[in-house]
Ligand SMILES: NC(=O)C1=CN([C@@H]2O[C@H](COP(=O)(O)OP(=O)(O)OC[C@H]3O[C@@H](n4cnc5c(N)ncnc54)[C@H](O)[C@@H]3O)[C@@H](O)[C@H]2O)C=CC1
């Protein structure tokens with residue numbers, strides 16, 4: 001018989017309805033919830049019960065108690081902890097993939113890829129912790145002889161903010177959930193994490209939560225470094241953001257959810273940052289040269305991106321902009337043909353399916369919108385892809401046409417000329433991405449749009465589509481409001497760690513009292529009197 005996967009002697013592939021408060025595994029007592037298989041409508045065992053206010057309080061108390069000891073650990077211990085989480089997630093094996101498939105309707109290959117991304121992300125942050133550059137060390141040595149006033153010795157490093165609340169996202173049950181990017185970057189920064197699980201993938205959350213809890217235990221860390229809570233309503237999530245021991249929030253979901261949490265965070269006696277990734281329609285701009293040279297190929301790439309994950313990507317190409325031409329008509333016809341044969345795809349939850357249907361119906365019945373194509377009919381919670389078109393004039397006249405329809409729906413906006421296209425771009429709210437499809441002949445026209453795009457988006461990409469974010473050092477997965485709550489940050493890539501740090505300056509502090517990384521013997525890269533000095 002195959003052995004059950006274990007960590008530190010305990011089985012980690014167990015699904016029995018438990019949440020985790022520090023080292024305790026327990027069933028909640030507040031309300032009841034079950035995951036639903038959106039492909040079949042079947043409710044899945046086991047029953048999950050929400051946390052009580054007392055359990056929330058306990059998780060926050062433990063997180064606060066863990067904060068100072070955890071942030072003071074040797075970097076190597078923290079790095080190994082992140083790597084242990086990654087290994088434990090892999091060790092769960094197929095049980096994790098099968099449960100995630102049952103809870104989300106996402107296919108195996110996508111979830112295996114997402115698991116790789118999650119594990120890679122944790123390992124990358126382990127390297128960031130070892131490297132130490134995230135500390136942003138700066139030293140301005142004293143100038144006692146300086147006239148007219150001496151300069152004190154100034155040394156800066158970044159320290160973690162404190163315990164972080166993380167809200168798992170429905171659409172990435174691994175890479176943006178319990179041990180996803182928010183958790184990985186907060187733990188790397190030295191912040192304990194309290195996760196509020198997403199009700200769409202309760203069992204997946206439990207499995208990953210167990211893997212993180214086991215890593216805390218076998219790494220010998222304070223138990224409050226990680227807790228995972230279930231909530232059958234909104235009370236625990238809201239209480240978590242309001243708790244004075246929580247110092248920052250990571251969130252991916254709807255604009256309504258994100259802004260509700262922002263309000264709670266702002267109304268606290270001590271307001272805290274909420275890093276919420278909310279909605280985005282990700283304009284794609286097709287230039288004449290590119291349409292003439294390879295319109296068909298672009299149409300194929302566009303439809304592939306639009307259909308990915310049933311369109312449930314915040315980077316999905318929801319808006320296509322181009323100047324009227326025969327080549328644009330050919331592009332639209334080609335994209336419409338490709339979309340027509342696409343199957344309907346199971347969406348993550350009944351609620352997300354319902355919201356998609358309502359969004360598509362609003363487009364379909366809009367007097368200024370033409371339906372170009374719909375995909376094959378579906379059943380149950382399957383979303384039928386849709387491609388629509390309108391004029392720039394109509395788009396500019398009705399702000400509702402610029403709202404995200406979360407799923408495989410996209411709107412082509414036909415513009416009369418460059419000026420009208422620029423007006424459409426100017427009218428948009430903040431976005432995560434914009435894509436330009438160009439040839440060299442389009443460079444001059446494209447250059448003119450770059451300033452407006454820089455003001456509007458976090459990532460400008462050329463001859464591609466924004467879906468499938470690379471986890472890397474130079475990635476920005478963020479953008480001006482409302483694509484995110486705070487456009488100065490990214491939720492993917494190593495710069496995500498900055499969200500959970502703040503600078504502290506030590507003035508004239510004796511060497512013996514300085515944190516080791518700011519002593520003269522520091523092994524890390526630093527800015528010494530304005531010049532970069534490489535560490536050992
Ligand atoms: N842009 C994006 O990346 C995403 C957008 N969405 C949008 O959100 C819609 C609903 O999807 P969900 O994933 O369920 O997102 P959601 O925003 O409704 O929920 C996300 C999390 O926030 C919590 N939450 C929501 N509103 C709250 C409130 N007022 N107080 C306290 N907690 C609250 C939920 O319990 C859940 O844990 C989708 O139809 C889609 O339009 C969803 C996922 C990703």
Ligand SMILES: O=C(O)CCC(=O)C(=O)O
Pocket residue numbers: 169171172176252312313314315466467468469470477
């Ligand atoms: O496109 C991706 O890989 C990530 C998308 C994302 O962040 C989201 O849909 O929430």
